[in-house]
Amino acid sequence: MSRVLWGVGVAGLVGLSVASLLIGPAGLTPLQAVSALIRGDALAETLVMREIRLPRAILAVLVGAALGLGGAAMQGYLRNPLAEPGLIGVSGSAALGAVLALQTGLAAAHVLALPFAALAGAVLAVLIILALAGPRGGSITLILAGIAVSALAGALTSLVLNLSPNPFAASEIVFWMMGSLQDRSMIHVWISAPFIGLGALILLSQGRNFDALTLGEDAAASMGVHLGRLRLALVLGVASMVGAATAVAGAIGFVGLVVPHILRPLVGARPSALLPASALGGAVLVLMADIAVRVILPTRDLKLGVLTAIVGAPLFLHLIYKTRLQGQL
Amino acid sequence: MKLTAPLTGPSTLALRRVSKALGAALALWAGAALAGPPERVVSINLCTDQLAMMLAAPGQLISVSHISHDPNVSVMLEQAQNYPVNYGQGEEVFQLSPDLVLAGTFTSSYTVSLLRRLGVEVAQLPIVNSLDAIPDNILEVGRLLGREVEAIALVAQFEADLTALRADSSDMRAALHYANNYTSGERSLAHEILTAAGFANVAAEAGLVGGGTLAMERLVMLMPDLVISGQPYPGASRSEDVLHHPAMDALRARHAAHALADAEWVCGTPAVLRAIARLAMLHEGG
Secondary structure (H helix, E strand, C coil): HHHHHHHHHHHHHHHHHHHHHHCCCCCCCCCCCCCHHHCCHHHHHHHHHHHHHHHHHHHHHHHHHHHHHHHHHHHHHHHHCCCCCCCCCHHHHHHHHHHHHHCCHHHHHHHHHHHHHHHHHHHHHHHHHHHCCCCCCCHHHHHHHHHHHHHHHHHHHHHHHCCCCCCCHHHCCCCHHCCCCCCHHHHHHHHHHHHHHHHHHHHHHHHHHHHHCCCCCHHHHHCCCCHHHHHHHHHHHHHHHHHHHHHHCCCCCHHHHHHHHHHHHHHHHHHHHHHHHHHHHHHHHHHHHHHHHHHHHCCCCHHHHHHHHHHHHHHHHHHHHHHHHHCCC | CCHHHHHHHHHHHHHHHHHHHHHHHHHHHHHHCCCCCCCCCCEECCCHHHHHHCCCCCCCCCEHHHHHHHCCCCCCHHHHHHCEEEECCHHHHHCCCCCCCEEEECCCCCHHHHHHHHHCCEEEEEECCCCCCCHHHHHHHHHHHHHHHHHHHHHHHHHHHHHHHCCCCCCEEEEEEHHHEECEEEHHHHHHHHHHCCEEHHHHHHCCCCCEEHHHHHHHHHCCCEEEECCCCCCCCCHHHHHHHHHHHHHHHHHCCEEEECCCHHCCCCCCCHHHHHHHHHHHHH
């Protein structure tokens, strides 16, 4: 069963990646597109394929995987299906860090300042959430703390962008709150991929510890899980992935909520299986959303977060309702 | 009828009062119009700032818009620094007690109607979309300021310079590329600057009319010989990231020549001649 599921997932990822490379306003035939991408024969077509569409497709996969895996890890650690990086303010705080790095000129002075600043913002938010929600992650405190952190990060992001001397900055509040992959370049791939890869390694290596944690903290500790180390891995892993993803694509919400929710019944409740599956599922979801924004409004920059929220928010309401029925809220 | 009489009484009175006030205002306005050129002129639009500075008599122009002090868009920075600035707000402008306010068609309609309600004469000048419309604009400002002679001289100079500058059209194709992939197609001042300098505009080839966005993919596919970028502003923005996207840099790297669309491209004033001259030079050199 699980092997079939992985096969379907990987096939979907490959199919959607190809579709993402073939869809665009330049009007290339599939043959021209493939030839330009692989052989690089015609200059214009090659630039379109290698410098515009390829980074976009790669970033959709990286950002999606980061958000899906980040969500599954937060939920595994807090043992709460409502914990999602976007909803609890981790993405928003990462965006604030990124905006600060851009507007202070740090990002222009050093190329890695942007992802590091976003990572710092994300670390801060994860620490605040963990401190407020406590180790068990009670739903009410988690959501309330998340609302407060998101609201503050969003307000400060708007403030920084409104104070910028650049006349375009203020109009980009929407980008930082909703996310988009339009006109990104390979530079964005290079600055985000190492952080996302490192975060993924950290989180995936903790799969068995997350499994043990489903039995409760005491049981996990008695099985030899070092809870302090697990928490550190969670903070660094989630912040690294979500920070880098947000630095290049803005804050895209609900991916980390929708994907683990759909996959949990399919792969079983074991986090060690859910974590990699959510990375794959997140990549598929963001690829789909990024293709959809180009098909629905090809001439406008429709934000990814708009689509993920339309899918994710009703699901979030459903989850709250279910949690209440179970008497956990 | 009798019952309604007490009601109509005061209302007709009010009406009479209004019409009396209107009459007085009209008389005042007519008086001002007859009294000769305005003595206190305030400009609240970057483009009217420039025409007013070129044409006004000494002391006639008492304030220009703060945008005239922005080096990114203002071509007459040094001259503008001799004038106090305004931020185009109704209350602030009214306080200067102007007898003429020069504004653009897209100046906030609230500000314009507020000033008019307060009895200030406001002239709104249209956006200039072609080189041919520049003389009309100069003459209009000249008429408003009572400086017709100076305006006619300026127009004559402009037209002579333009005729001398106009380059033969060639097969060199240029693209304008601003923040957010904004560009200018046919029926825009930037398009006419390009064509006057002998370049074909690729955005017009793509069917764009006026200003608008053209996806970077499409711009790359059009393979322009010259990419003319917008001037980057201080501070950072994602909108301006597209100006130095690797794909655009690769297009630029194909030719040695490159150019910046700066303040000289913004307004329909004789400053566009300098933009045309610089472009035409590139064209001959490249």
